[in-house]
Amino acid sequence: MKTLVFIGSYKFGTSREALTVAKEMGYAVILFTDKQSHLEFAEVDQVILIDDLLNEQRIIDKIVLLQKTGKQICACVSFIDPYVAYAGRLSEQLELTVVSLQPLSVMENKITLREALKHLPISPAYWIIPTEDSLQKIKYTSHLPLVIKAPVSNGSKDVFMVKTPNELTKAGRYLRDKYPHTSLLIEEFLEGSQYLVELLMQNDELKFMAVMEQDIIYNGKFIVGAYKYPAILGETLHKSLITHISDIIKELDFSNGSCHIELKLVQDQWKLIEINPRMSGGIMNRIIEEGTGINLLKEILNMYVGKEPTFFQTRSMFVNAKYLTLQSRGKLLRVKGQELALTHSGVKYVYVKPVSGAVLKKPSSMGDRYACVIAASETEAQAEEIARAAAQEIKFYIEPF
Secondary structure (H helix, E strand, C coil): CEEEEEECCCCCCHHHHHHHHHHHCCCEEEEEECCHHHHHCCCCCEEEECCCCCCHHHHHHHHHHHHHCCCEEEEEECCCCCCHHHHHHHHHHCCCCCCCHHHHHHHCCHHHHHHHHCCCCCCCCEEEECCCCCHHHCCCHHHCCEEEECCCCCCCCCEEEECCHHHHHHHHHHHHHHCCCCCEEEEECCCCEEEEEEEEEECCEEEEEEEEEEEEEECCCEEEEEEEECCCCCHHHHHHHHHHHHHHHHHHCCCCEEEEEEEEEECCEEEEEEEECCCCCCCHHHHHHHHHCCCHHHHHHHHHCCCCCCCCCCCCCEEEEEEECCCCCEEEEEEECHHHHHCCCCEEEEEECCCCCCEECCCCCHHHCCEEEEEEECCHHHHHHHHHHHHCCCEEEEEEC
């Protein structure tokens, strides 16, 4: 039977949805995971537990055994870091359709990416603190505020905005303790509206591109509080965005694969925040589908198995996805209002993540967004108002501690 092999997954979001989409496409779904809890995934035909997902030979050996049992492996895929390029490399070893491995590997490391694109005008100022350098050598206080991050972080987990020398030193020490063998990256803080671009490349051709604006919650971290699709850009800005993206693709020699790019618009000039070698997490596929009718995950999987992705747009709607976070810590007792939120005209999706008994807290990463409402309408303002009103119906009751 035609089979897709997935390396790693989260319980929620794009990586989990990809399993369901693959199943709906008629593939048998095999998941390699190091999480015992993933054994309960109903959409997976076989879960293979392995303590080290980066043990390449061990996974290859298990895939070969699957082939001997009659499984026709069509692709190895991952939608989570740090397994994207790795899954592509497994496909290469199995002589399957191969994505652009080197560009994807570059994207997985923020320092490597900065160095690869440093001469492009879209790149901001940045500095690297090598592993062997003492944190006392952090002498960029004249450039504050700054952003300091680990090169392999994701979901805003190890990314800090610092405004004072003390905050810079504190964040640097935290990252050095957590990543003792890794250089650290410092970047200028960019003031401006933030945007996200989803794109898919196949055979050197840009097949799909979706641009949306992000609302950012600044609390020392960078948490996306809302997505607005499509982003409203003037013709000049849109053309310059296309030019910059084309330059990035050419510089990285990115010919096959999908990624998402985050940028800021600083005084009408585009500046690159980062590139990730996969589709965005969370409810990104749902946002694009509500706005266009296109199931981007399905087309990405088609690209991975060597098929021609098709992007036939069946609708054109404005979509607003609003996330809910908390400003206190405690144990969740119950959540109310999901059903009421769904009664609002234009609401397409309501999602609440935590279950009773979970410990909730102020957001320090994207994983600390506890609910989401997606609304669609014929205008941007209407979609935003619908999402806002519906989100207000959802109430978290917690026992503080």
